[in-house]
Amino acid sequence: MASSSGAEGESLDDYDSLIATTDVELLKRAWRNEKAAPEILRFESHLISRVKEQIQLMEETVEEKSSGGNDPLSVSLYQMDLDRTLFLLRSYLRIRIQKIEKYMFHILKTEELWNRLSKDEKDFARTCSSDLNQHLEETVLSKLPENYQSVLKQSIISEEDDMVPEPQLDTFVLCRSKEYLTGIQLEDGPADDRQFSSKLFEMERGVLHFICYKSIKALVESGKLDLL
Amino acid sequence: MAGQSNHELSLFSAEELEFIAEDEIVDIVPNLKMGPLNFISGDFGPFTPQIVTQVPLWLAIALKKRGKCSIRPPLWMSVEKLSQVLEAERDSQEMSDQLPFHYVEISRLLFDHARDNIPDVYMVRSLIEDIRNVRFHKVETDLEAFNGRTIAVKIKNLSAMEVNIVRPFIGRALQAFYKHDSPELIPDPERVSDRRPQVVNNAPRRQLRR
Incomplete structure (x- = not known):
């Protein structure tokens, strides 16, 4: 998908904000994007492992402080900070699991999506789909006429797997750009009489837009846009 | 107000929005001595x-609950400022950019936990209430301007809570427009029987649309 950024002279800005941005902030962004995107996004493996490390360190610190019995106030504040981060992490992982459960057959057969999962998520998707497969087989499918026994197809005359739920990429999502973007292709279909179909779209920094997820998918993946 | 926060399309629950807003930085005046918190x-x-210091709202509230600080309400939460904002909101169909993205949540949290730190709290509260109503009314009128050609909607200065309220509606409406406008998504009896290329069955349908 064609996308070019019109950002000039903002690299310094970016650098500053990168330095000032904590992992919690990044996790919050990942969480919001994941919540808002219809399909599963790439697992933020580096970020997640850093956050997990920090959580573990913090848990040890809190443990230490509370057994030392000094200053219950700051211990409780540290605990609150820890709880907030834990909430973000859990919620992030849960949304991903929900998406995997919903679209597991689709993810399993789509390499691009499959590669977005973490190792644990892959294990989960594999076990989950084989269990579901087996369950459906035993309870329903084996009792149906021969032509209708596939989990993936309505009947054997279906050419494609037409019983696999797929995420709807033409959902409209709300996004905010971090920089001035231009040349966003709104429709990737062949140009026809509708004037807007080939029109390039621009976005000012910080302005909210409701837009079709398909059109901005690449920008979300490259981190230029935030969903919310 | 159209309270649709349970709807799966609203994505963020009110509690989650509050959670996000709690990371906004506010000024507090502590009355205790405590080392830095890492x-x-x-x-x-x-x-x-x-000595005034800056902390996230959740920390400010936690300290406030324990009687360890007073919270300085943000500058925009004054009668003077809010009256200006209200006037500006009433004067123009544009949404004013004077308020922070999370103004609803921040003011709500402060009313709940630090009302004694807000000067003229009743006045401030009713002003914010009025601003909310005016703004929401504007959003509703803006929505009437939608039509089938709308492929992306730009909304300036809409706040988090307002976004959450209109999201289910706008999202569904745009999607419906989008679907009805995409010929390939309209079930076509001819297409079911044999999958001919798009170009072939484009012509007759075009005529029907006109």
């Missing part, structure tokens, strides 16, 4: 009595 989410403090 949190996962950042370093805050040290805290010295009567």
Whole structure:
């Protein structure tokens, strides 16, 4: 998908904000994007492992402080900070699991999506789909006429797997750009009489837009846009 | 107000929005002495009595609940400022950019936990209420301008809570427009029987649309 950024002279800005941005902030962004995107996004493996490390360190610190019995106030504040981060992490992982459960057959057969999962998520998707497969087989499918026994197809005359739920990429999502973007292709279909179909779209920094997820998918993946 | 926060399309529950808003930074005046706090989410403090320091809202509220600080309401939460904003909102169909993205949540949290730190709290509260109503009314009128050609909607200065309220509606409406406008998504009896290329069955349908 064609996308070019019109950002000039903002690299310094970016650098500053990168330095000032904590992992919690990044996790919050990942969480919001994941919540808002219809399909599963790439697992933020580096970020997640850093956050997990920090959580573990913090848990040890809190443990230490509370057994030392000094200053219950700051211990409780540290605990609150820890709880907030834990909430973000859990919620992030849960949304991903929900998406995997919903679209597991689709993810399993789509390499691009499959590669977005973490190792644990892959294990989960594999076990989950084989269990579901087996369950459906035993309870329903084996009792149906021969032509209708596939989990993936309505009947054997279906050419494609037409019983696999797929995420709807033409959902409209709300996004905010971090920089001035231009040349966003709104429709990737062949140009026809509708004037807007080939029109390039621009976005000012910080302005909210409701837009079709398909059109901005690449920008979300490259981190230029935030969903919310 | 159209309370549709349970709807799966609203994505963020009111509690989650509040959670996000709690990371906004506010000024507090502590009345205790405490060393710096090195949190996962950042370093805050040290805290010295009567010396203003900046902390996230959740920390401010936690300290406030324990009677360890007073919270300085943000500058926009004054009668003077809010009256200006209200006037500006009433004067123009544009949404004013004077208020922070999370103004609803921040003001709500402060009303709940730090009302004694807000000067003229009743006035401030009713002003914010009025601003909310005016703004929401504007959003509703803006929505009437939608039509089938709308492929992307730009909304300036809409706040988090307002976004959440209109999201289910706008999202569904745009999607419906989009679907009805995409010929390939309209079930076509001819297409079911044999999958001919798009170009072939484009012609007759075009005529029907006109």
